[in-house]
Amino acid sequence: xxxxxxxxxxxxxxxxxxxxxxxxxxxxxxxxxxxxxxxxxxxxxxxxxxxxxxxxxxxxxxxxxxxxxxxxxxxxxxxxxxxxxxxxxxxxxxxxxxxxxxxxxxxxxxxxxxxxxxxxxxxxxxxxxxxxxxxxxxxxxxxxxxxxxxxxxxxxxxxxxxxxxxxxxxxxxxxxxxxxxxxxxxxxxxxxxxxxxxxxxxxxxxxxxxxxxxxxxxxxxxxxxxxxxxxxxxxxxxxxxxxxxxxxxxxxxxxxxxxxxxxx
Numbered sequence: 001x002x003x004x005x006x007x008x009x010x011x012x013x014x015x016x017x018x019x020x021x022x023x024x025x026x027x028x029x030x031x032x033x034x035x036x037x038x039x040x041x042x043x044x045x046x047x048x049x050x051x052x053x054x055x056x057x058x059x060x061x062x063x064x065x066x067x068x069x070x071x072x073x074x075x076x077x078x079x080x081x082x083x084x085x086x087x088x089x090x091x092x093x094x095x096x097x098x099x100x101x102x103x104x105x106x107x108x109x110x111x112x113x114x115x116x117x118x119x120x121x122x123x124x125x126x127x128x129x130x131x132x133x134x135x136x137x138x139x140x141x142x143x144x145x146x147x148x149x150x151x152x153x154x155x156x157x158x159x160x161x162x163x164x165x166x167x168x169x170x171x172x173x174x175x176x177x178x179x180x181x182x183x184x185x186x187x188x189x190x191x192x193x194x195x196x197x198x199x200x201x202x203x204x205x206x207x208x209x210x211x212x213x214x215x216x217x218x219x220x221x222x223x224x225x226x227x228x229x230x231x232x233x234x235x236x237x238x239x240x241x242x243x244x245x246x247x248x249x250x251x252x253x254x255x256x257x258x259x260x261x262x263x264x
Contacts, residue, residue, distance in 0.1 A: 001032075001034075001073060001078070003023060003024055003025065004021040004022065004023055004024065004030070004032065005021060005022045005024060006019050006020075006021050007019075007020045007021060007022055007029070008020045010031065015035055015036045015038070015040065015041050016033060016034060016035035016036070016041075017033075017034050018031060018032070018033050018034075019031070019032045019033075019034060020083065029083045029085075030068065030080050030081065030082070030083050031080075031081045031082070031083050031084075032078055032079065032080050032081070033078070033079040033081065034076050034077070034078050035076060035077045035078075035079075036075065036076055037072070037075050037076060037077055038075075044148055044149075045077050047148075047150060047151065048079070048147050048148050048150065049070065049077075049079075051124055051147035051150035052067035052070075052079070052147060053067075054122045054123060054124055055067075055118075055119065055122050055124070055147075057122065061114060061115055061118040062141055062143070063111050063112070063114050063115030063118065063141065063142055063143055063144060064115050064118060064119060064143055064144050064145070065081055065082055065084065065135060065143045065144065065145035065146075066081065066082045067079055067080070067081055068080045068081065068082060081145070082137075082143075084135035084136055084137045084138075084143055084145075085136075085137060085138040086135075086136035086137065086138065086140070087135065087136060088131065088132050088133070088134060088135050088136070089108065089131045089132075089134040089135070089136060089142060090130075090131035090132045092136050093131065093193075093194070093197070101194070101195065101196075101197065102195065102229075102230070102231065102234075104194070105191065105194035105195045105234065106231075106234070106260065107263070108134075108142055108194055109190075109191050109194060109237075109260065109261070110260075110261055110262060110263040111141065111142040111263070112129075112134055112142055112144065112187065112190065113187065113252070113255060113256060113261045114256070114261075114263075115134075115142070115143065115144040116129065116144065116183060116187060116252055117252040117253070117255070117256045119144065119150075119183075120153055120180060120183070120251070120252045120253075121252075123152060123153050124147075124150050124151070124152065124153055125150065125151055125152070125153045125155065125179030125180050125182070125183050126144065126147065126149070126150055126183050126186075127149040127150060127151060127157075127161055127162055127179055127182060127183065128146060128148070128149040128161065128162045128163070128166075128186075129144070129162075129166060129183055129186040129187060129190060130162070130163050130165070130166050130186070130190065131190060131193060132163075133145055133146040134190075149161050149162065151179050152179070153179060153180050154178070154179070154180065155178075155179045156176045156177065156178060156179070157176060157177060157179060158174070158175075158176045158177075160172065162182075162186070164202065164203045165189060165193075165199040165200075165201065165202070165203075166185075166186040166189045166190065167182070167185075167186075167203065167204060168181065168182040168185035168186065168204060168246065169185075169204040169205070169211070169244055169246075170182070170246050171204075172203070172204065172205045177246065178246055180251065180252075181246040181249050182246075183252075184241055184249050184250065184251070184252065184255065185204075185241065185242065185246075185249065187241055187255070188237075188238055188240075188241025188242040189201075189242070191234070191237060191238060191241065192238060192242075195228075195230055195234060196228065200214070200222075200242075201214070204244075210222070213225070214242065214244070215244055218239065219235060219238045219239045219242055220235055220239065223235055231260075233258075233259055233260040234260055236258070236260065237255075237258055237260040237261070240254075240255065240258065241255065
């Protein structure tokens with residue numbers, strides 16, 4: 001770390017800290033995720049490194065945060081990541097005007113969908129897609145980051161992870177879930193939040209009133225009863241993504257063929 005000057009702490013958790021740093025040799029700003037190497041963190045560190053390496057192939061996308069360097073020092077793993085100067089999308093939306101929401105939602109969604117499609121094409125599922133894990137660079141481009149919960153795309157897990165707003169219904173059940181399909185659900189929740197500014201559900205379980213209505217009446221029923229104004233192609237996309245039965249939820253290749261996933 002003696003090659004870097006720490007400018008700010010961006011996030012601080014039990015075993016890791018995220019720092020904004022400037023490299024002394026070239027005055028370039030980076031983000032460094034510094035994690036304690038321990039018995040508790042070793043497995044997640046390995047999977048996170050594997051995820052970033054899988055994403056560094058010859059075909060890349062501008063919509064995924066790039067790992068630039070990694071090193072170990074004093075029982076800490078350091079991931080040197082590209083800096084996204086405008087922070088995360090959650091905070092960016094807090095300062096945006098509500099009147100711009102529909103236009104921005106389409107632009108942002110197409111970029112996030114492209115990033116997630118690339119991640120899936122590399123054989124990975126993210127499992128923690130959220131506004132907080134999408135970052136905005138100095139040019140306004142969105143990049144998906146934080147691969148601490150990533151796993152193989154076609155993997156099956158029984159461990160519910162991620163933020164409750166974004167978790168797919170099957171993650172609450174006892175039978176396990178497809179990592180790929182929960183990403184698609186999370187993408188749908190993220191789009192809902194881009195369009196409305198609020199989460200669709202507190203949790204996708206039967207004791208949540210909004211989720212119960214979604215199961216009975218579908219996305220369009222919710223849009224009608226709540227008197228929401230949304231473009232028809234955005235509603236179509238939500239109907240495609242927010243399918244309660246994961247076996248009927250599309251893969252990202254299908255999602256990316258829809259007109260709403262295409263950039264203007």
